[in-house]
Amino acid sequence: MIDKSEKFSWLVRTGFAARGITYILLGYIALSTRGDAEGGGSAVYDYLQEVPFGTPILWVMSVGLLAYVAFRLMCAISDIQHRGTDFTGILKRIGDAASAVAHLFLAYACFQFATWTRTSTEGDSGGQAMAGSILQYDTGWILILLIGLGFLTGAFMQAKTAVTAHFMHRISRHAPAIVNPIGRIGHLARAAVFLLIGWSMTRGALAGEEDRIRGLGEAILALRDMSYIYVWVAVGLILFGLFSLFTAFYRVIPDFGPEGLKPSFRA
Template identity: 80%
Template sequence: MVDKSEKFNWLVRTGFAARGITYLLLGYIALSTRGDAKGGGSAVYDYIQEVPFGTPILWVMTIGLLAYVAFRLMCAISDLQHRGTDPTGIMKRIGDAASAVAHMFLAYACFQFATGEKRSSEGDSSGQEMAGSILQMEIGWIVIIVVGIGFLVGAFMQAKTGFTAHFMHRISSRAPNIAKPIGRAGHFARAVVFLLIGWSMVRGAWAEKEERVVGLGEAILSLRDTGLIFTLVAIGLIMFGIFSLFTARYRIIPDFGPEGLKPHFRA
């Protein structure tokens, strides 16, 4: 019989793998088209949709991304990774929440392609659609600003993590040595993208205009006129995708103890 810990383990690893495939293809498409892809992040799922067994793959990725979202939300809310309640720990948990929101956008777009509701020719508007729905609420603009600030904090934490390589503390020693430099480059690239998303959310909410809010793919495409920066970010995202696949294999997954959400890490 498979216990809760093993199910949780597989869900988290599937989530990291889905994240890896998304970032790997996102960086590859951006780099190969030099920013001419109209669909932005959605071009990834349109690309998968056209390969053999594309729709089942999209469904698996949707489930995987949702599992990753749940994992990050648990990290933010219940302190699943024991980050603590000091200022540094709170900032890391805010970064976890921002990551959950970013990947919720990706999961939503992936779901639309899995069900055949959307193609890349319709544009990468998932983030704008969700932002528009939230802005219709009475305090929606406040929610968007708070989430935007979360992305800005997440950008800072991604850059800090890239510099310190602290992410290796949760990677098994059996992982290839190349995982560390690849992970560093990937985190720096992700910091740039989170910065762009966060700023767009704060600016869009302040003006109450959802069209100013950008998703992951749109944030990358906004750099296409920057030349070298665009190329470096695209390469960095490819590396982050590769690192995510390493993580899916070598991540030290927290094991649930008798108390539930508080885990005991496996050696």
């Protein structure tokens, strides 16, 4: 019988694998089109619709991305990674929450394509559509502003992680040595994208205009006029995707014990 810990582990690993596929395809499409593609991150799922078994793959990725979102929310709310309540720990947990939101947008777009219910709204990952729905409420701009600040915090933490390679603390010692350098480059590229998303959300919230808000794919396309930076970010996201696939295999997953939601780690 598969226990609760093993089910949780498989869900988390599926989430990291789905994240990896998304980032690899996103970087690949950005490089191959050099900014000519429309739809940003949604082009990833549009691309998958055209390959054999594309719809089943989209369903698996939808579930995987939702599992990853749930994992990041648990990291932010329940502190299952034991980040602590000091200043650094709080910043990391805010970054976890921002990551959950970013991948919720991706999961939303992926689900739309899996069910063939994509709307005419052109958003790279469902970001503008979801943000527009939130801004319809009187206090919606406050929530978007907080999410934007969360992305800015996440960008800082991603950049810091790229420098310190702290992500290796949660990777098994059996992982190949290449995981470290590709993880550093990938996190730095992701920091640049998070910075653009956070800035756009902050401006969009203050102006009350969802058209200013960018999701993952649109943040990349915003760099297309800066050729070298655009290519570097696209390559970096491919490497982050590869890092995510390695993480799916070698991540040290929290082990749920009788104490409840907050687990201990196993090597």
